[in-house]
Amino acid sequence: MGIIPVRRRTRPAPRPRDTDPGRLPELLVLVCSVVAAAVALAQPLVLGRTLDLLLHDGSAGVWLMASAALLVGEVLLDGLTALFTGRCTADWTAAVRSRALTGMLHAVPDLAGRYSPGDVATRLTLNASDAGGLPATRAALAASLVVPAGALVALAVVDVWVAACVLAGLPALVLLLRAFAHDTGASVRAYQRVQSDIAARLLETTDGAETIAAAGTAVRERERVLTPLTELAGLGRRMWVLHGRALATGGVLVPLLTLAATAVGGLRLGAGALSVGELLAVVRYAQLTAGFGSAATLLGALVRGRSARERTTALERLPALSCGTRTLPPDGPGTLELRGVRVARDGTEVLRVDHVVVPGGLTTAVVGRSGAGKSVLAAVAGRLIDPDEGEVLLDGTPLDRLTRPCLRAEVGFAFARPVLTGGTVAEAVAAGPRTVSPHRIRQALRVAGADTFVRRLPGTYDTRLADAPLSGGEHQRLGLARAFAHAGRLLVMDDATSSLDTVTEHAVDQALRRSLGTATRLVVAHRPSVAARADLVIWLEGGRVRAVGAHRRLWTEAAYRAVFATEDHGTEDHGTEEHSAVSLGTEHGTVPLGTGDGDGLRRDGTPPARGKVRP
Numbered sequence: 189m190g191i192i193p194v195r196r197r198t199r200p201a202p203r204p205r206d207t208d209p210g211r212l213p214e215l216l217v218l219v220c221s222v223v224a225a226a227v228a229l230a231q232p233l234v235l236g237r238t239l240d241l242l243l244h245d246g247s248a249g250v251w252l253m254a255s256a257a258l259l260v261g262e263v264l265l266d267g268l269t270a271l272f273t274g275r276c277t278a279d280w281t282a283a284v285r286s287r288a289l290t291g292m293l294h295a296v297p298d299l300a301g302r303y304s305p306g307d308v309a310t311r312l313t314l315n316a317s318d319a320g321g322l323p324a325t326r327a328a329l330a331a332s333l334v335v336p337a338g339a340l341v342a343l344a345v346v347d348v349w350v351a352a353c354v355l356a357g358l359p360a361l362v363l364l365l366r367a368f369a370h371d372t373g374a375s376v377r378a379y380q381r382v383q384s385d386i387a388a389r390l391l392e393t394t395d396g397a398e399t400i401a402a403a404g405t406a407v408r409e410r411e412r413v414l415t416p417l418t419e420l421a422g423l424g425r426r427m428w429v430l431h432g433r434a435l436a437t438g439g440v441l442v443p444l445l446t447l448a449a450t451a452v453g454g455l456r457l458g459a460g461a462l463s464v465g466e467l468l469a470v471v472r473y474a475q476l477t478a479g480f481g482s483a484a485t486l487l488g489a490l491v492r493g494r495s496a497r498e499r500t501t502a503l504e505r506l507p508a509l510s511c512g513t514r515t516l517p518p519d520g521p522g523t524l525e526l527r528g529v530r531v532a533r534d535g536t537e538v539l540r541v542d543h544v545v546v547p548g549g550l551t552t553a554v555v556g557r558s559g560a561g562k563s564v565l566a567a568v569a570g571r572l573i574d575p576d577e578g579e580v581l582l583d584g585t586p587l588d589r590l591t592r593p594c595l596r597a598e599v600g601f602a603f604a605r606p607v608l609t610g611g612t613v614a615e616a617v618a619a620g621p622r623t624v625s626p627h628r629i630r631q632a633l634r635v636a637g638a639d640t641f642v643r644r645l646p647g648t649y650d651t652r653l654a655d656a657p658l659s660g661g662e663h664q665r666l667g668l669a670r671a672f673a674h675a676g677r678l679l680v681m682d683d684a685t686s687s688l689d690t691v692t693e694h695a696v697d698q699a700l701r702r703s704l705g706t707a708t709r710l711v712v713a714h715r716p717s718v719a720a721r722a723d724l725v726i727w728l729e730g731g732r733v734r735a736v737g738a739h740r741r742l743w744t745e746a747a748y749r750a751v752f753a754t755e756d757h758g759t760e761d762h763g764t765e766e767h768s769a770v771s772l773g774t775e776h777g778t779v780p781l782g783t784g785d786g787d788g789l790r791r792d793g794t795p796p797a798r799g800k801v802r803p
């Protein structure tokens with residue numbers, strides 16, 4: 189057997205930045221912005237003094253140099269502020285994105301599934317970068333308040349009357365900014381929601397390209413994707429209008445304020461209370477006091493950042509399954525027990541299992557019509573979701589008491605449409621809770637009936653997934669191989685062989701029985717052949733267990749046969765024995781559970797001794 193080459197990394201993979209970068213980057217932005225603001229504030233005073241000295245006797249050496257130094261300092265500080273702002277935004281964007289992604293990946297799959305892929309993509313890209321800019325924007329906004337406040341103080345120092353005049357006009361500007369922030373907030377939230385909606389529709393379309401082509405609905409689909417654009421454009425226009433209106437109103441108020449300050453300053457100059465230089469400083473300070481434009485822009489960015497942060501936080505705070513501290517006793521048989529399990533969705537009970545035991549080391553099929561609750565049962569059995577009531581035990585230990593590594597190592601899943609991760613075929617199979625050897629990967633591929641086609645791929649096991657032209661069944665078999673490679677004591681297979689032909693499916697089943705030893709299998713099945721091969725069948729109807737027993741026994745029930753009749757197997761006969769079952773009264777009437785002597789099953793479906801349940 190050849191060795192599967194393992195791709196070596198030349199350097200370690202970058203660690204995800206889940207932890208926030210702290211306050212330092214924001215503080216640096218704040219300090220630089222505040223110092224830059226202080227420099228801007230000092231300039232009118234120093235320039236005014238320089239002008240007075242020049243007008244007086246023409247010698248203003250030190251003051252002239254101070255003016256030049258302030259100008260150079262302002263340029264440098266602006267550069268530093270831009271640098272720290274970029275750094276702060278990049279670090280926070282990475283942290284916000286990483287935390288949202290982590291929250292998403294650890295969340296209960298059911299809850300995470302409520303966010304469409306397009307919505308998640310928008311939150312992790314556009315929204316994360318807007319949210320990442322929030323700390324720097326906050327610092328810049330705080331610093332931008334230093335200028336008007338400082339200018340007002342400076343005005344008061346130079347001339348209290350001019351300061352009083354400016355102060356009288358400020359409330360109008362503050363009210364204007366408040367109204368702008370409020371109105372913009374609603375539009376920004378709606379804008380971000382519609383962006384997500386368009387992204388979701390786009391992804392649905394690319395995902396369903398074949399269906400759309402086959403149905404000839406391309407034109408209608410294009411309209412469906414683009415429909416929200418009208419609303420988006422409207423919201424965008426509204427935001428520009430709000431911004432423009434605020435700037436225009438400010439554009440009138442600020443010159444009026446400056447004009448009033450200049451007039452009062454002129455009067456004070458005429459009265460001999462101010463020098464020419466001081467008048468220059470007063471006019472400049474009046475302009476700085478009403479520094480409205482930058483505040484409005486920063487306020488807009490702040491509102492956008494906050495709304496975006498709410499959207500990324502929603503992913504970050506998705507409830508995750510909490511895990512315990514226990515591990516399983518070694519060499520347990522893998523017996524699964526569901527006790528008083530209830531699962532409700534949107535106020536409706538979708539699964540109710542009073543008591544069922546899935547025997548260790550055997551294969552149990554879960555059958556029922558579409559929507560009967562098979563996948564919900566599989567998800568509860570492998571703790572992808574927690575039941576709303578009741579408990580699920582593996583070898584006597586409740587699943588929610590197990591540590592996360594133990595849970596994922598001991599309970600494996602294979603799905604109908606597995607998502608393959610990793611660069612190559614071998615990496616896709618190796619991805620899981622355990623480190624698996626190349627030998628184990630090949631063995632798993634063989635058991636899944638995938639080894640032959642993988643060896644025909646251009647780079648065999650190291651073929652990049654993107655370069656591997658996989659059919660639906662081949663894709664599914666790689667998912668099976670991954671599950672087999674990491675198999676613990678329980679393997680849950682939710683429709684995981686649905687794309688395989690019956691011959692291949694049978695071969696996989698046989699290989700699995702030989703190679704996995706005692707692993708317990710819970711198999712969601714639509715085909716009677718799968719149920720027939722299983723040691724035990726759990727028959728679900730309307731979210732409830734209608735019966736538990738051997739397939740042959742259940743086959744005597746017309747209602748049981750009807751489950752498969754809808755699956756195109758109506759003519760297959762798998763129940764040849766007489767109907768002589770032990771019965772259990774349920775909400776569906778009297779239902780066969782077993783013969784009482786033939787299959788030897790207890791009412792909960794547990795065989796008193798291993799191996800006796802085989803029909």
Ligand SMILES: Nc1ncnc2c1ncn2[C@@H]1O[C@H](COP(=O)(O)OP(=O)(O)OP(=O)(O)O)[C@@H](O)[C@H]1O
Nearest residue numbers: 298533534538556557558559560561562563564565
């Ligand atoms: N997250 C959910 N939110 C709301 N309802 C849900 C959710 N998950 C499952 N259901 C509902 O629970 C019921 C059982 O679903 P489930 O997927 O288990 O059916 P199934 O037997 O596996 O069907 P199929 O054979 O078609 O796959 C369905 O009515 C389904 O609509």
